[in-house]
Amino acid sequence: MLNIKIEQTTNPKPIPGAENPLVFGTIFTDHMFIMDYVAGQGWIDPRIIPYQPLELMPSTMVFHYGQEMFEGLKAYKNDEGKILLFRPDRNIERANTTNERICIPTIEPEDFLQALKEIVKIDEAWIPTRPGTSLYIRPFIIATDAFLGVRPSNTYKFMIILSPVGAYYPEGLNPVKIWIEDEYVRAVKGGLGEAKAGANYVASMKAQVKAHDAGYSQVLWLDGVERKYIEEVGAMNIFFKIDGKVVTPALNGSILPGVTRQSCIELCRLWGMEVEERKVSADELFEAAQNGTLEEVWGTGTAAVVSPVGNLRKGDVDLKIADGGIGVLSQRLYDTITGIQLGKMEGPEGWSVIVE
Ligand SMILES: *Cc1c(COP(=O)(O)O)cnc(C)c1O
Numbered sequence: 001m002l003n004i005k006i007e008q009t010t011n012p013k014p015i016p017g018a019e020n021p022l023v024f025g026t027i028f029t030d031h032m033f034i035m036d037y038v039a040g041q042g043w044i045d046p047r048i049i050p051y052q053p054l055e056l057m058p059s060t061m062v063f064h065y066g067q068e069m070f071e072g073l074k075a076y077k078n079d080e081g082k083i084l085l086f087r088p089d090r091n092i093e094r095a096n097t098t099n100e101r102i103c104i105p106t107i108e109p110e111d112f113l114q115a116l117k118e119i120v121k122i123d124e125a126w127i128p129t130r131p132g133t134s135l136y137i138r139p140f141i142i143a144t145d146a147f148l149g150v151r152p153s154n155t156y157k158f159m160i161i162l163s164p165v166g167a168y169y170p171e172g173l174n175p176v177k178i179w180i181e182d183e184y185v186r187a188v189k190g191g192l193g194e195a196k197a198g199a200n201y202v203a204s205m206k207a208q209v210k211a212h213d214a215g216y217s218q219v220l221w222l223d224g225v226e227r228k229y230i231e232e233v234g235a236m237n238i239f240f241k242i243d244g245k246v247v248t249p250a251l252n253g254s255i256l257p258g259v260t261r262q263s264c265i266e267l268c269r270l271w272g273m274e275v276e277e278r279k280v281s282a283d284e285l286f287e288a289a290q291n292g293t294l295e296e297v298w299g300t301g302t303a304a305v306v307s308p309v310g311n312l313r314k315g316d317v318d319l320k321i322a323d324g325g326i327g328v329l330s331q332r333l334y335d336t337i338t339g340i341q342l343g344k345m346e347g348p349e350g351w352s353v354i355v356e
Pocket residue numbers: 072196232233234235236237256257258259260261300301302303
């Protein structure tokens with residue numbers, strides 16, 4: 001149990017009204033959670049303070065060697081005004097897996113959950129309730145030793161900030177166009193691919209820009225060795241429905257284990273569908289498209305939940321998936337997961353956590 005000190009803001013900001021589109025990641029609430037780590041003392045001084053800038057020395061390690069991790073999850077309000085978190089235990093477990101990989105000290109899962117609940121409660125009034133909106137929660141940790149040498153830091157800051165976000169697709173589910181990248185790679189086995197670390201994102205930017213310039217919204221990464229097998233999209237995992245079966249790349253060490261990915265797999269199996277976690281080559285997809293068995297393609301991630309893919313481009317070929325519309329299964333997964341998140345539908349045990 002953390003003993004969280006609370007300093008309320010004396011200068012609350014106006015809460016965005018219904019006219020505000022809540023563009024993702026642009027608006028932050030009145031408070032933040034912060035806790036320090038000092039080698040020999042552990043995690044100390046948990047506190048909630050007004051949202052404010054940090055003061056750090058230019059030599060602070062995170063600026064130079066990127067020892068940083070983050071998580072992303074959402075809070076919702078149900079019809080009775082209760083606050084719901086979606087599978088926070090999965091994010092907490094993954095956070096500690098990331099921490100282990102990049103030499104950041106782990107956080108007690110109960111303390112992590114308590115911090116999430118407390119900060120969300122303090123800024124509860126910021127949870128938007130219009131369809132498709134939610135409060136995005138961004139926990140993250142930075143290395144804070146003021147030292148220019150390569151080794152794990154002895155001090156860290158764990159912070160949680162909150163951002164009300166609008167519907168990812170204001171007009172409802174919209175198929176996206178995806179670029180299969182065959183020049184740059186995001187991650188390799190043994191690297192950081194399965195950790196949620198900022199370093200993975202900087203590795204992805206060059207290809208992201210390239211894809212955008214060509215009119216595609218996201219990059220689909222191939223494996224870093226053979227450049228043959230599908231891994232995942234920029235910030236989403238990827239699924240295919242091929243000849244009636246659900247297929248998704250197996251977690252191989254370079255793919256981020258998404259909570260939404262796991263939830264889709266579990267739901268499809270509950271619905272009696274066959275789900276294969278295995279290697280999928282880009283060639284297999286193009287063949288399936290040609291013989292008419294590539295029925296649906298969709299991405300999964302906390303931000304968009306389920307994102308139907310309308311086009312896949314590789315080299316000079318642009319593949320239109322099933323007329324570029326929204327697949328029946330993609331829509332069902334979206335409706336079910338968002339239904340559970342909003343407390344309108346009952347999900348499997350433990351998926352919805354009430355914050356009291
Ligand atoms: C966060 C993330 C995902 C999606 O994970 P969720 O837990 O479903 O939000 C997928 N790929 C990458 C690279 C990510 O960083």
